[in-house]
Amino acid sequence: MAIAKAERLMNLALCLLGTRRPLSKRELRDSIEAYVEAGRVTGSRLDTAADEAFNRMFERDKDDLRELGLVIETVENIDGEVGYLARRDSNRLPPITLDAEEAAALGLAAKVWQQARLAGAASGALQKLRAAGLPEDVDPYEAHSALEPRIPVHEAAFEPLMLACRDRRPVLFDYRKATAARPEPRNVEPWALECWRGHWYLAGYDRDRGAERVFRLSRITGRVRVRGTGFTAPVPDVVTVRETVAGWAGETADRSARIRLRSGAGYPLRARATAVRELDGGWDELEIPYGHGLDAWLVEFGPDVVVVEPAELRADVVDRLRAVARG
Amino acid sequence: MAGKPVRPVNAIDQTRRMLSLVTYLRERPGARIADVARAFGITEDELVSDLDVLPMCGTSFRGGDLLDIDTDGERIWWHNPAALGEEAAEPLRLAADEATALLVAARAVTTLPGLRESDRQALLRATAKVETAAGEAAGASARLSVTFESEGGVFADVDRAISERRRLWIRYYSPARDEITEREIDPIRLVSVGHTYVEAWCRRSEARRTFRLDRVAEIKILDDPSTPPEIELRDLSEALVQPAAEDPEVVIEVGPGGRWVAEYYPHDSAEELPGGGLRITLRTPDPASLRRLALRLGGDGRIVSPPDLADSARSAAAGALAAYDTPAEPSR
Numbered sequence: 001m002a003i004a005k006a007e008r009l010m011n012l013a014l015c016l017l018g019t020r021r022p023l024s025k026r027e028l029r030d031s032i033e034a035y036v037e038a039g040r041v042t043g044s045r046l047d048t049a050a051d052e053a054f055n056r057m058f059e060r061d062k063d064d065l066r067e068l069g070l071v072i073e074t075v076e077n078i079d080g081e082v083g084y085l086a087r088r089d090s091n092r093l094p095p096i097t098l099d100a101e102e103a104a105a106l107g108l109a110a111k112v113w114q115q116a117r118l119a120g121a122a123s124g125a126l127q128k129l130r131a132a133g134l135p136e137d138v139d140p141y142e143a144h145s146a147l148e149p150r151i152p153v154h155e156a157a158f159e160p161l162m163l164a165c166r167d168r169r170p171v172l173f174d175y176r177k178a179t180a181a182r183p184e185p186r187n188v189e190p191w192a193l194e195c196w197r198g199h200w201y202l203a204g205y206d207r208d209r210g211a212e213r214v215f216r217l218s219r220i221t222g223r224v225r226v227r228g229t230g231f232t233a234p235v236p237d238v239v240t241v242r243e244t245v246a247g248w249a250g251e252t253a254d255r256s257a258r259i260r261l262r263s264g265a266g267y268p269l270r271a272r273a274t275a276v277r278e279l280d281g282g283w284d285e286l287e288i289p290y291g292h293g294l295d296a297w298l299v300e301f302g303p304d305v306v307v308v309e310p311a312e313l314r315a316d317v318v319d320r321l322r323a324v325a326r327g
Numbered sequence: 328m329a330g331k332p333v334r335p336v337n338a339i340d341q342t343r344r345m346l347s348l349v350t351y352l353r354e355r356p357g358a359r360i361a362d363v364a365r366a367f368g369i370t371e372d373e374l375v376s377d378l379d380v381l382p383m384c385g386t387s388f389r390g391g392d393l394l395d396i397d398t399d400g401e402r403i404w405w406h407n408p409a410a411l412g413e414e415a416a417e418p419l420r421l422a423a424d425e426a427t428a429l430l431v432a433a434r435a436v437t438t439l440p441g442l443r444e445s446d447r448q449a450l451l452r453a454t455a456k457v458e459t460a461a462g463e464a465a466g467a468s469a470r471l472s473v474t475f476e477s478e479g480g481v482f483a484d485v486d487r488a489i490s491e492r493r494r495l496w497i498r499y500y501s502p503a504r505d506e507i508t509e510r511e512i513d514p515i516r517l518v519s520v521g522h523t524y525v526e527a528w529c530r531r532s533e534a535r536r537t538f539r540l541d542r543v544a545e546i547k548i549l550d551d552p553s554t555p556p557e558i559e560l561r562d563l564s565e566a567l568v569q570p571a572a573e574d575p576e577v578v579i580e581v582g583p584g585g586r587w588v589a590e591y592y593p594h595d596s597a598e599e600l601p602g603g604g605l606r607i608t609l610r611t612p613d614p615a616s617l618r619r620l621a622l623r624l625g626g627d628g629r630i631v632s633p634p635d636l637a638d639s640a641r642s643a644a645a646g647a648l649a650a651y652d653t654p655a656e657p658s659r
Binding site: 005006009013017064065067069088090093095099101103105109110117118120121122124127128129131136150152162165176182192193194196218242267271296301303306314318319321322323327 | 337338339340341342343344345346347348350351362365366367368369380381383384385386411412417418419420421422423424425426427428429431432433435436439445446449450452453456457459460462464467469470471472473474475500502505506507516517518519520522544583584586587590599602603604618619620621622623624625626629637640641643644645646647648649650651
């Protein structure tokens with residue numbers, strides 16, 4: 001039976017961590033049962049195919065161990081032979097002391113990811129801290145708070161983009177703008193991902209447009225492909241995804257509008273009003289912030305809203321109502 | 328990294344767990360399985376599967392000692408802790424992904440307005456310590472961020488009502504009907520999935536309901552005890568509102584400007600139409616609630632069926648136009 005991958009990785013990690021001198025590839029191959037076994041399955045150890053298979057497996061295993069945080073050094077000895085080791089100095093967690101309250105707070109935070117890779121990484125972090133003496137047995141959240149924060153990640157594009165942001169690698173993906181029928185290819189240097197109101201957005205430098213752009217992950221169609229290495233544009237110190245998205249959502253109002261609203265209707269409009277005045281005949285007059293998208297929102301309230309001014313907003317609302325009335 | 332086949336997540340997660348496990352077990356001879364599983368946030372079965380692998384592992388090459396770890400089903404014994412060597416047993420530094428996952432989540436949780444101040448302070452202290460311990464690995468965590476939204480005052484009242492097991496009175500806004508209703512609810516839990524919601528037993532509808540906190544217009548904690556019936560908690564990782572199979576069907580046709588409907592409304596199908604539009608079929612327990620959508624779409628879409636819903640949108644628009652002294656154009 002093939003030896004489980006976790007066993008192979010664990011043995012490689014322990015060998016590299018336990019040695020004081022670099023171990024050659026041959027030494028590792030001879031001493032880890034899973035590599036010996038793999039050679040036997042493929043045939044003779046002298047067989048070049050078996051060598052290649054081992055090399056590929058060994059490279060992948062090193063990548064996987066690096067992925068979980070192991071710093072593996074490649075050292076050449078005087079005979080020109082390459083050896084590997086994981087030095088304690090570069091792999092040791094610096095001393096960290098957390099009290100019971102801090103430990104409980106981190107415990108709550110580690111549970112919020114609903115994405116496999118990040119959920120695994122967060123528990124991995126907590127387990128390392130646990131091994132370093134993070135206090136246990138106190139969970140004040142279970143005792144007195146009913147809060148269950150969750151970070152949703154439903155978009156397939158999330159993981160490749162997260163890795164591309166982390167490794168600063170340009171990406172290529174098909175993106176369908178909100179109002180476009182067909183997706184278009186976009187060439188992007190990804191800077192940061194942000195989750196706002198339950199949706200994920202990517203901010204980055206759009207190479208074809210030569211400018212910063214924000215993308216909504218749910219509008220990315222197909223696969224995200226990594227394209228080469230290196231960014232051509234400088235990465236800003238502060239990336240402002242939220243302001244851009246708020247602008248799309250019409251939340252950056254720069255003017256104000258006056259509307260009439262039927263008494264008792266339109267609670268969200270009232271909640272935003274800067275002034276409310278009662279009129280006769282079951283109507284109120286409201287001052288509300290006027291930004292992008294207000295016309296569509298007002299139309300939702302049908303005959304319960306009448307725009308007084310500005311004339312431009314009044315005309316937009318009338319146009320929309322006419323379109324609906326025509327059916 | 329592109330084009331890499333499906334990641335063997337389990338092997339990597341299990342390896343990182345086992346590396347922490349050996350450090351942990353070395354300090355605790357005879358540790359109880361139940362305690363270790365809890366400390367590591369895993370099931371006892373997962374722990375036992377790790378304990379099956381560990382005796383096949385060791386630090387030395389060419390026939391050195393393997394880890395002699397075994398269990399009697401209740402406690403874990405390690406008979407040769409020296410086999411690991413003093414150095415190989417030290418806690419390992421955090422990987423970039425680990426630091427990112429923990430720090431981004433911790434920063435997000437500190438933005439929850441309803442978090443107790445003492446808990447927020449503890450989390451801020453812990454975050455700073457983890458940042459320091461993670462060192463360089465913490466750098467990439469700035470490339471990911473999450474903000475929870477919730478209404479501070481409402482949140483605090485709901486949280487208090489849950490911990491004191493008391494009933495709540497709320498005035499709640501329903502956008503579908505543009506109306507505010509008064510309800511008494513027995514709160515069960517708070518959930519943050521983008522927006523923050525309270526899941527509760529609604530005494531008015533005698534059913535489990537989910538209320539979005541930013542739609543609570545007014546809230547009071549009552550003196551009555553909260554007595555929600557024993558109900559099974561749902562997994563809320565998917566959409567909070569799932570239409571039922573028996574709900575009536577609604578068909579909407581939208582132009583390119585109305586394609587967003589397919590993003591916001593869970594639907595059964597969305598067929599492409601010539602010219603960049605979509606024909607969207609969805610189910611809802613209350614089709615009348617979609618009148619708002621029809622009005623909002625304006626010229627970007629229309630309700631195809633049911634016909635009475637389409638009529639109600641048309642007459643609402645005609646009624647609204649009357650107030651502008653502009654007669655609706657006659658239907659073609």
